Amino acid sequence: MGTPEFARVVLEALAGFDGCEIVAVYTQPDRPCGRGQVCKPSEVKVFALEKGWEIRQPLNFRNEDTVAELAALRPDLLVVAAYGLILPQSVLDIAPNGAINVHSSLLPKYRGAAPIQRAILSGDDFTGVTIMQMDKGMDTGDILLARATYIDMNDTAETLHDDLAALGGRLIVEALERLRDGRLLRVKQDESKATYAAKLEKSEGELDWTRPAQEVHNRARAMHPWPGAYFFWNPDGRTEPLRLTVVPGEIGPELPEENRPAPGTIVGEMDGHLAIACADRYYLVPSVKPAGKKAMDAAAFSCGYMSRCRD
Structure with a gap:
């Protein structure tokens, strides 16, 4: 049971594991995407179609018939990774071994929808993957297996996602091997250490240049590729502010x-980057994208927008 690229990587690892048979794949219904609003299958569905597996895409599990259809498969275990649907207790009770979830944080830290982004935003040095026995709570079940990994200072949500997806694939296979051999232990989560990783909002991408450069860097990394880091630039204070989207850069x-x-001032080029003043240091971004325009490197932006302002 899974939907996006993270889940596809986990499913691919399961497909290469001889110790289990995949009897069906559950993923969210195809969603309209792009300007033409054409329905697009999930990454998990695309992979399942290539493998010829049975695919099911219920809207939810509120319907008794939907639950009964799952029960009719007589699964030994449900494996869940970034599915995006709530599983009621009636679903969790279907398989003799219940449902286990591949979660991209070291639980009980960062329960919820955006653990990867929240770890970067907080400036954490480490995160990881937890294999968890699911219960009716939000990522509150017993820990079955966990592995930590280092967060590089230049990791973005995209790069860390890929690392954790690969780790999750390796870890779910190890968990199934341990389950088969009777070596999978259950450890209760420490509720006193629990934190919640709320879903990202588009507005969280706005950069606050009055903050230290490290915090700006963390936000830019956490918001890449979605929703993207941005700020509003209005050097003369007389015109409509220009929205500029930036890719993660480096601390200058x-x-x-x-x-x-002053914070937010673009002082010009520095080492091939645009240097923007934060509270304590410059933040160096390799390119900016004005609203409605193509991305521009530091030289192009300086020669274009900044020269017009100087004139």
Whole structure:
């Protein structure tokens, strides 16, 4: 049971494991996507079609017939990864071994929808994957297996997602091997250490240049590729602010003590990047994308938008 790319990687690992048979794949219904609003299958569905597996796409599990159809498969175990649907107790009770979830954090930290982004946003050095026995709560079940991994200072939500998906694939196979051999232990979560990783909102992509450069860097990394980091630039204060989307950059040198630029000031090119003043340092971004325009590197933006402002 899964939907996006993270789940597809986990499913691919299961497909290569001789110790289990996949009797069906559950994924969310095809969704309209793009300007033409053409219905697009999930990454999990695309992979399942290639394998010729039975695919089911219920809207939810509120219907008794939907639950009965799942029960008729007589699964030994349900494996869940980024499915996106709530599983009621009637579903969790179907398989003798219940349902186990591949979660992209070290539970009980970052329960919820956006654990990868929240870990980066918080400036954490480590995160990981937890294989969890599902219960009726939100990521509150017993821990079956967990592995930690380092978060590089330049990791984005995209790169960390890929690392954790690969780790999740390896870990689910190990969990199934342990289950088969009777070596899978259950450890209750420490509720006193639980945190919640709320779903991202588009507005969270806005950068606050009055914050230290490290915090700006963390937000830019956490918001890449969605919803994207952005800010509003209005150097003369007389025109409509221009929305600029930025890709994650790097932390630059400290601001000068004298003639210190105000936060949010684009001072120009520095080492092939646009240097933007934060509370303590410059933040160096390789490119910006003005609203409705193509992305521009530092030189193009300086020669174009900034030169017009100087004129």
